[in-house]
Amino acid sequence: MEFIFFLTAAVKAGTCLLYATLGEIISEKVGHLNLGVEGMMQMGAVVGFIAGFTFGNPYVAVICAAIAGAAGALIYGFLTISLKANQVVTGLTLSIFGVGFAAFFGKNFVGKKVPEAITTFFAPVKLPVLGDIPYIGQIFFNQSVYVYFSYFLVLAIYIYLYKTKWGLNTRMVGENPVAADASGIPVDKYKYFNIALCGALCGLGGAFLSLVYISIYPVNVVSGRGWIAVALVIFAMWNPGKALLGAYFFGALDIASFWLQQYTLPVSIYLFTALPYLATVFVLIFTSMRKSSNKKEPAWLGRNYFKEDR
Amino acid sequence: MLHIVKKDLPKTREKIVVRLSAVVAALAFASIIVLVAGANPIELYIGIVQGCFGSVYRFAATIEKMVPLLVLSLGVMVAFKMRFWNIGAEGQFLMGAVGTTLVVRLLPNLPLPLMLLLMIVVSFAFGAIWLIVPAFFKARFGTNETLFTLMLNYIALTLVTALQYDFWKDPAASGMPKIANLPPNALLPSASGFNLSILMAVIIVLAMYYFMNRSKIGFEIAVLGESENTARYIGINVTKTIIIAALVSGGLCGVVGMMQTTGVSGALSTQITGGLGFTAIIVAWLSGLKVPFVVVNSFAFAVLLQGASYIQTAFQIPGSVAEMIQAIILFFILGSEFVLQYRFVSDKTKSEVA
Numbered sequence: 001m002e003f004i005f006f007l008t009a010a011v012k013a014g015t016c017l018l019y020a021t022l023g024e025i026i027s028e029k030v031g032h033l034n035l036g037v038e039g040m041m042q043m044g045a046v047v048g049f050i051a052g053f054t055f056g057n058p059y060v061a062v063i064c065a066a067i068a069g070a071a072g073a074l075i076y077g078f079l080t081i082s083l084k085a086n087q088v089v090t091g092l093t094l095s096i097f098g099v100g101f102a103a104f105f106g107k108n109f110v111g112k113k114v115p116e117a118i119t120t121f122f123a124p125v126k127l128p129v130l131g132d133i134p135y136i137g138q139i140f141f142n143q144s145v146y147v148y149f150s151y152f153l154v155l156a157i158y159i160y161l162y163k164t165k166w167g168l169n170t171r172m173v174g175e176n177p178v179a180a181d182a183s184g185i186p187v188d189k190y191k192y193f194n195i196a197l198c199g200a201l202c203g204l205g206g207a208f209l210s211l212v213y214i215s216i217y218p219v220n221v222v223s224g225r226g227w228i229a230v231a232l233v234i235f236a237m238w239n240p241g242k243a244l245l246g247a248y249f250f251g252a253l254d255i256a257s258f259w260l261q262q263y264t265l266p267v268s269i270y271l272f273t274a275l276p277y278l279a280t281v282f283v284l285i286f287t288s289m290r291k292s293s294n295k296k297e298p299a300w301l302g303r304n305y306f307k308e309d310r
Numbered sequence: 311m312l313h314i315v316k317k318d319l320p321k322t323r324e325k326i327v328v329r330l331s332a333v334v335a336a337l338a339f340a341s342i343i344v345l346v347a348g349a350n351p352i353e354l355y356i357g358i359v360q361g362c363f364g365s366v367y368r369f370a371a372t373i374e375k376m377v378p379l380l381v382l383s384l385g386v387m388v389a390f391k392m393r394f395w396n397i398g399a400e401g402q403f404l405m406g407a408v409g410t411t412l413v414v415r416l417l418p419n420l421p422l423p424l425m426l427l428l429m430i431v432v433s434f435a436f437g438a439i440w441l442i443v444p445a446f447f448k449a450r451f452g453t454n455e456t457l458f459t460l461m462l463n464y465i466a467l468t469l470v471t472a473l474q475y476d477f478w479k480d481p482a483a484s485g486m487p488k489i490a491n492l493p494p495n496a497l498l499p500s501a502s503g504f505n506l507s508i509l510m511a512v513i514i515v516l517a518m519y520y521f522m523n524r525s526k527i528g529f530e531i532a533v534l535g536e537s538e539n540t541a542r543y544i545g546i547n548v549t550k551t552i553i554i555a556a557l558v559s560g561g562l563c564g565v566v567g568m569m570q571t572t573g574v575s576g577a578l579s580t581q582i583t584g585g586l587g588f589t590a591i592i593v594a595w596l597s598g599l600k601v602p603f604v605v606v607n608s609f610a611f612a613v614l615l616q617g618a619s620y621i622q623t624a625f626q627i628p629g630s631v632a633e634m635i636q637a638i639i640l641f642f643i644l645g646s647e648f649v650l651q652y653r654f655v656s657d658k659t660k661s662e663v664a
Contacts (some may be wrong), residue, residue, distance in 0.1 A: 004373075012396075012654075020352060025315060026654065033456065035397075035460075065511035075641060078645075079641065082648075083644070083645045083647070083648035084648060084651070084652070085644040085648070086595055086644070088395060088397060088591065088595075088639075089591060089592050089596075089644060090486050090644055091642075092397075092588050092591060092592065093592065093637050093640040093641060093644065094637075095588075096585075096588070096633055096636060096637045097633075097634060097637030097638070097641070099633065100630045100631070100633030100634035100636075100637060101634060102629075103627060103628065103630035103633070104343075104347070104630035104631055104634060105627075107628060108628070114578055151371070152359070152608075183620075224464075227460070227464060230457075230465075231457075231460075231461055232462065234454075234457055245425050260546075268475070268476040268477065269474035269476075270468060270471045270473040270475050270476060271468060271469075271472050273468045273471070274464070274465050274469065277461045277462075277464045277465045278465060280457075280461050281465070282452060282463070283456060284453055284457055284458055284461070285447055285453055285458075287452040288447065288451040288452055288454065289451050297433045297454060297457075301454075302395075306314075306316070306652075307314070309345060
């Protein structure tokens, strides 16, 4: 039974990672490596909390968080798409900005409680039928609506990327913008749309932490989870379905490092926190050794597209 | 319709004018945030300058912040020159600091000169290993080095966390999770706030200038960065060049770990890098991967960092404001690059250009 609780907690811990990872997958699919995930999550977390605290309305809180994340992403988007700035450097700067932003605007809210109206709205709800499945029901279908929405997003993003014309165009822009441009796809529009969507999802991931995961606003609510999300994108090989599994696996590792503290172990508990990164490194190496291109990063990842005059 | 076309390489004077305008515009924009924070922006900016140059002690603090940033930036510059995105300076820095501490723990009684020398060698080796591993996989399988080195930062950080909280925890610190301070025979000598790492930095700058501009291997790195095919064609051993560049790049970042542990913090901790490894990436990039500009830009960033820590105490402004101002300045400079590299032409003039 204890193990079921552990897995339920792992799903909850993995959900913030899942939102951010789905976002970064979309951004990388369009060829933009955005290392500002941490910053966008921080912006979403703080804006979501402030909006929730001020208005006491969960919808307003979540929408504000998504807008804040998207706003951060658009700074990155404007610099890298329109002004052709280096993606790595711009992303890192966005992370510095977001961390500063959250620390500054969140400073007066440290120690404040999430309002009742929001906590009850996001309290775990057992789904009919599905929630009665033994074990699975308890783990996956006795969760917050915020978690259920992430299930829906995985499916929606999978359909968007692989079953729609827009998704096909998005992937084409990430693989070969020259060819995409030549075939009449508005490259910049696709980039802006996907990058903004990435920001909104990262903002939602951050707000999950500040509105659902914790009950009292701490000094740094995201504290490095954005970087784990960047790792997860690789671990999931740019696939939304695998992102779901990976997020819960990484969530489980996160919980495990607390959970295992009650036992005396032969190794240091702190080394556990390195596992997500080690696992990612192995995935990175194995995917590059295997030459199958559908499991690798998009071909133009990290490179900007400059339309030469013809 | 307006078109964007690539320009010829901009002149140094144009670069300076554009960059400075970007900084001024950024400061004007950042003033809004300063006003929200409840301070007078003009006074605050004057405060930054005073905090850096106001006294010998403050100037020493500025230089102390410049030295690690400068050496880290030179380190990542070598890799960037090869189009090898080493964003693992944080990790290499940490590993260098781990190596330094390891020397003291294994051989605590060495005399100071020998101790420092051994620390330099070991920290260089530790930092270098942390980059040679991803470099090997890059050369062999084309493994994405940006993501690999990024992951290694966090692996190094968890290693240091484990050392600090478990393996090397100081039993004398009454339960505080910290690693013991280094003994006096392992500290860099210093005089009125300036320590020996400044001399090390000067030597490294000169050596790197020679390495990048005059040496054969520096030339090979530059060619490889321009085109791998050209490099192969003129008979450059690509794998060997990548590994040597990684050795120098990671090694320099590792030595910074030694400089900071023995010269500034006095002990290894998870906080030792202060994010400088990431700032160095930005500095190296904005310097166009040229040694003299790296020196200038490191100084400019050190002014920003020292000014920021000064205004925190002098103006009661939270450190987060300084972080945001720094990011805003960077956003503006990154955006201003566009003006230097591209220009607009209308359709009419296009035919004349062609």
